[in-house]
Amino acid sequence: MxxxxxxxxxxxxxxxxxxxxxxxxxxGGGEKAAGTYPGYVKLEPPLVVNLASQRRAQYLKADIQFFIETAHDAELVALHMPLIRDRMITLIGGRAADQLASKEAREQLRTELLAKLRETMTQQAGAPAISAIYFTGFLIQ
Structure with missing residues:
Protein backbone atom coordinates (compact mmCIF):
# COMPACT_ATOMS: atom_id res chain seq x y z
CA MET A 1 0.00 0.00 0.00
CA GLY A 28 -25.08 23.50 22.37
CA GLY A 29 -23.27 20.78 24.29
CA GLY A 30 -25.78 18.00 24.14
CA GLU A 31 -29.00 19.86 24.69
CA LYS A 32 -32.11 18.45 23.08
CA ALA A 33 -32.64 19.06 19.39
CA ALA A 34 -35.39 21.42 18.27
CA GLY A 35 -38.80 19.82 18.04
CA THR A 36 -38.29 17.23 20.80
CA TYR A 37 -40.00 19.14 23.57
CA PRO A 38 -41.43 18.93 26.15
CA GLY A 39 -38.30 17.53 27.73
CA TYR A 40 -35.42 18.02 30.11
CA VAL A 41 -32.38 20.28 29.98
CA LYS A 42 -29.48 19.33 32.24
CA LEU A 43 -27.57 22.02 34.10
CA GLU A 44 -23.94 21.62 33.03
CA PRO A 45 -21.66 21.62 34.94
CA PRO A 46 -23.39 20.61 38.19
CA LEU A 47 -24.05 23.42 40.64
CA VAL A 48 -21.46 23.67 43.44
CA VAL A 49 -22.19 26.09 46.29
CA ASN A 50 -20.38 26.91 49.54
CA LEU A 51 -22.52 26.35 52.62
CA ALA A 52 -22.40 28.17 55.94
CA SER A 53 -20.46 26.28 58.60
CA GLN A 54 -18.56 27.50 61.65
CA ARG A 55 -16.62 24.24 62.07
CA ARG A 56 -15.30 23.46 58.58
CA ALA A 57 -15.78 24.25 54.93
CA GLN A 58 -18.87 22.58 53.49
CA TYR A 59 -20.39 22.59 50.05
CA LEU A 60 -23.37 21.35 48.10
CA LYS A 61 -23.00 19.70 44.71
CA ALA A 62 -26.35 19.44 42.94
CA ASP A 63 -27.12 17.79 39.62
CA ILE A 64 -30.17 19.63 38.32
CA GLN A 65 -32.49 19.20 35.36
CA PHE A 66 -35.10 21.69 34.17
CA PHE A 67 -38.35 20.54 32.60
CA ILE A 68 -38.98 22.69 29.53
CA GLU A 69 -42.21 22.76 27.50
CA THR A 70 -41.01 24.16 24.14
CA ALA A 71 -37.88 24.52 22.04
CA HIS A 72 -38.26 28.30 22.33
CA ASP A 73 -38.22 28.04 26.13
CA ALA A 74 -35.10 25.86 25.89
CA GLU A 75 -33.41 28.58 23.82
CA LEU A 76 -34.36 31.17 26.45
CA VAL A 77 -32.96 28.99 29.23
CA ALA A 78 -29.70 28.47 27.32
CA LEU A 79 -29.41 32.20 26.60
CA HIS A 80 -29.93 33.16 30.24
CA MET A 81 -27.98 30.28 31.83
CA PRO A 82 -25.38 32.57 33.49
CA LEU A 83 -28.21 34.50 35.16
CA ILE A 84 -29.98 31.27 36.16
CA ARG A 85 -26.79 29.90 37.75
CA ASP A 86 -26.23 33.21 39.59
CA ARG A 87 -29.76 33.21 41.02
CA MET A 88 -29.38 29.61 42.18
CA ILE A 89 -26.01 30.25 43.84
CA THR A 90 -27.37 33.38 45.52
CA LEU A 91 -30.45 31.58 46.83
CA ILE A 92 -28.60 28.49 48.11
CA GLY A 93 -25.24 29.91 49.13
CA GLY A 94 -24.69 30.63 52.79
CA ARG A 95 -27.34 28.21 54.04
CA ALA A 96 -26.32 25.67 56.64
CA ALA A 97 -26.06 22.01 55.63
CA ASP A 98 -28.76 21.02 58.13
CA GLN A 99 -31.14 23.41 56.36
CA LEU A 100 -30.79 21.33 53.19
CA ALA A 101 -30.29 17.75 54.38
CA SER A 102 -33.87 16.51 54.89
CA LYS A 103 -36.32 15.52 52.19
CA GLU A 104 -38.67 18.30 53.26
CA ALA A 105 -35.85 20.85 53.06
CA ARG A 106 -34.98 19.75 49.51
CA GLU A 107 -38.64 20.03 48.48
CA GLN A 108 -38.79 23.53 49.99
CA LEU A 109 -35.58 24.47 48.17
CA ARG A 110 -36.99 23.13 44.89
CA THR A 111 -40.13 25.24 45.36
CA GLU A 112 -38.10 28.37 46.16
CA LEU A 113 -35.75 27.84 43.22
CA LEU A 114 -38.58 27.31 40.77
CA ALA A 115 -40.43 30.43 41.94
CA LYS A 116 -37.26 32.56 41.80
CA LEU A 117 -36.17 31.28 38.39
CA ARG A 118 -39.63 31.67 36.86
CA GLU A 119 -39.80 35.23 38.21
CA THR A 120 -36.32 35.99 36.86
CA MET A 121 -37.04 34.49 33.43
CA THR A 122 -40.33 36.39 33.18
CA GLN A 123 -38.52 39.65 33.95
CA GLN A 124 -35.60 38.99 31.58
CA ALA A 125 -37.19 37.01 28.74
CA GLY A 126 -40.91 37.71 28.99
CA ALA A 127 -41.76 34.07 29.74
CA PRO A 128 -41.22 31.82 32.79
CA ALA A 129 -39.62 29.16 30.49
CA ILE A 130 -38.92 26.61 33.27
CA SER A 131 -41.85 24.38 34.22
CA ALA A 132 -40.16 22.25 36.89
CA ILE A 133 -36.82 21.61 38.56
CA TYR A 134 -35.52 18.17 39.49
CA PHE A 135 -32.52 17.25 41.63
CA THR A 136 -30.91 14.21 40.03
CA GLY A 137 -27.98 14.34 42.44
CA PHE A 138 -27.65 16.11 45.79
CA LEU A 139 -24.42 15.81 47.76
CA ILE A 140 -23.56 17.77 50.90
CA GLN A 141 -19.98 17.42 52.03
Missing amino acids: RCTDYRSIYLAALLLCLTPTLGLASS
Whole structure:
Protein backbone atom coordinates (compact mmCIF):
# COMPACT_ATOMS: atom_id res chain seq x y z
CA MET A 1 0.00 0.00 0.00
CA ARG A 2 1.18 3.49 -0.73
CA CYS A 3 1.61 6.22 1.88
CA THR A 4 -1.31 8.22 0.48
CA ASP A 5 -3.62 5.23 1.00
CA TYR A 6 -2.75 5.16 4.71
CA ARG A 7 -3.33 8.89 4.95
CA SER A 8 -6.77 8.52 3.37
CA ILE A 9 -7.71 5.73 5.75
CA TYR A 10 -6.39 7.68 8.74
CA LEU A 11 -8.28 10.82 7.68
CA ALA A 12 -11.52 8.88 7.17
CA ALA A 13 -11.19 7.23 10.60
CA LEU A 14 -10.47 10.58 12.23
CA LEU A 15 -13.54 12.17 10.64
CA LEU A 16 -15.74 9.29 11.77
CA CYS A 17 -14.48 9.67 15.33
CA LEU A 18 -15.04 13.43 15.38
CA THR A 19 -18.48 13.47 13.77
CA PRO A 20 -20.47 12.73 16.98
CA THR A 21 -18.40 15.30 18.89
CA LEU A 22 -18.99 17.97 16.28
CA GLY A 23 -22.71 17.26 16.39
CA LEU A 24 -22.81 17.85 20.14
CA ALA A 25 -20.82 21.05 19.84
CA SER A 26 -23.16 22.47 17.22
CA SER A 27 -26.28 21.72 19.26
CA GLY A 28 -25.08 23.50 22.37
CA GLY A 29 -23.27 20.78 24.29
CA GLY A 30 -25.78 18.00 24.14
CA GLU A 31 -29.00 19.86 24.69
CA LYS A 32 -32.11 18.45 23.08
CA ALA A 33 -32.64 19.06 19.39
CA ALA A 34 -35.39 21.42 18.27
CA GLY A 35 -38.80 19.82 18.04
CA THR A 36 -38.29 17.23 20.80
CA TYR A 37 -40.00 19.14 23.57
CA PRO A 38 -41.43 18.93 26.15
CA GLY A 39 -38.30 17.53 27.73
CA TYR A 40 -35.42 18.02 30.11
CA VAL A 41 -32.38 20.28 29.98
CA LYS A 42 -29.48 19.33 32.24
CA LEU A 43 -27.57 22.02 34.10
CA GLU A 44 -23.94 21.62 33.03
CA PRO A 45 -21.66 21.62 34.94
CA PRO A 46 -23.39 20.61 38.19
CA LEU A 47 -24.05 23.42 40.64
CA VAL A 48 -21.46 23.67 43.44
CA VAL A 49 -22.19 26.09 46.29
CA ASN A 50 -20.38 26.91 49.54
CA LEU A 51 -22.52 26.35 52.62
CA ALA A 52 -22.40 28.17 55.94
CA SER A 53 -20.46 26.28 58.60
CA GLN A 54 -18.56 27.50 61.65
CA ARG A 55 -16.62 24.24 62.07
CA ARG A 56 -15.30 23.46 58.58
CA ALA A 57 -15.78 24.25 54.93
CA GLN A 58 -18.87 22.58 53.49
CA TYR A 59 -20.39 22.59 50.05
CA LEU A 60 -23.37 21.35 48.10
CA LYS A 61 -23.00 19.70 44.71
CA ALA A 62 -26.35 19.44 42.94
CA ASP A 63 -27.12 17.79 39.62
CA ILE A 64 -30.17 19.63 38.32
CA GLN A 65 -32.49 19.20 35.36
CA PHE A 66 -35.10 21.69 34.17
CA PHE A 67 -38.35 20.54 32.60
CA ILE A 68 -38.98 22.69 29.53
CA GLU A 69 -42.21 22.76 27.50
CA THR A 70 -41.01 24.16 24.14
CA ALA A 71 -37.88 24.52 22.04
CA HIS A 72 -38.26 28.30 22.33
CA ASP A 73 -38.22 28.04 26.13
CA ALA A 74 -35.10 25.86 25.89
CA GLU A 75 -33.41 28.58 23.82
CA LEU A 76 -34.36 31.17 26.45
CA VAL A 77 -32.96 28.99 29.23
CA ALA A 78 -29.70 28.47 27.32
CA LEU A 79 -29.41 32.20 26.60
CA HIS A 80 -29.93 33.16 30.24
CA MET A 81 -27.98 30.28 31.83
CA PRO A 82 -25.38 32.57 33.49
CA LEU A 83 -28.21 34.50 35.16
CA ILE A 84 -29.98 31.27 36.16
CA ARG A 85 -26.79 29.90 37.75
CA ASP A 86 -26.23 33.21 39.59
CA ARG A 87 -29.76 33.21 41.02
CA MET A 88 -29.38 29.61 42.18
CA ILE A 89 -26.01 30.25 43.84
CA THR A 90 -27.37 33.38 45.52
CA LEU A 91 -30.45 31.58 46.83
CA ILE A 92 -28.60 28.49 48.11
CA GLY A 93 -25.24 29.91 49.13
CA GLY A 94 -24.69 30.63 52.79
CA ARG A 95 -27.34 28.21 54.04
CA ALA A 96 -26.32 25.67 56.64
CA ALA A 97 -26.06 22.01 55.63
CA ASP A 98 -28.76 21.02 58.13
CA GLN A 99 -31.14 23.41 56.36
CA LEU A 100 -30.79 21.33 53.19
CA ALA A 101 -30.29 17.75 54.38
CA SER A 102 -33.87 16.51 54.89
CA LYS A 103 -36.32 15.52 52.19
CA GLU A 104 -38.67 18.30 53.26
CA ALA A 105 -35.85 20.85 53.06
CA ARG A 106 -34.98 19.75 49.51
CA GLU A 107 -38.64 20.03 48.48
CA GLN A 108 -38.79 23.53 49.99
CA LEU A 109 -35.58 24.47 48.17
CA ARG A 110 -36.99 23.13 44.89
CA THR A 111 -40.13 25.24 45.36
CA GLU A 112 -38.10 28.37 46.16
CA LEU A 113 -35.75 27.84 43.22
CA LEU A 114 -38.58 27.31 40.77
CA ALA A 115 -40.43 30.43 41.94
CA LYS A 116 -37.26 32.56 41.80
CA LEU A 117 -36.17 31.28 38.39
CA ARG A 118 -39.63 31.67 36.86
CA GLU A 119 -39.80 35.23 38.21
CA THR A 120 -36.32 35.99 36.86
CA MET A 121 -37.04 34.49 33.43
CA THR A 122 -40.33 36.39 33.18
CA GLN A 123 -38.52 39.65 33.95
CA GLN A 124 -35.60 38.99 31.58
CA ALA A 125 -37.19 37.01 28.74
CA GLY A 126 -40.91 37.71 28.99
CA ALA A 127 -41.76 34.07 29.74
CA PRO A 128 -41.22 31.82 32.79
CA ALA A 129 -39.62 29.16 30.49
CA ILE A 130 -38.92 26.61 33.27
CA SER A 131 -41.85 24.38 34.22
CA ALA A 132 -40.16 22.25 36.89
CA ILE A 133 -36.82 21.61 38.56
CA TYR A 134 -35.52 18.17 39.49
CA PHE A 135 -32.52 17.25 41.63
CA THR A 136 -30.91 14.21 40.03
CA GLY A 137 -27.98 14.34 42.44
CA PHE A 138 -27.65 16.11 45.79
CA LEU A 139 -24.42 15.81 47.76
CA ILE A 140 -23.56 17.77 50.90
CA GLN A 141 -19.98 17.42 52.03
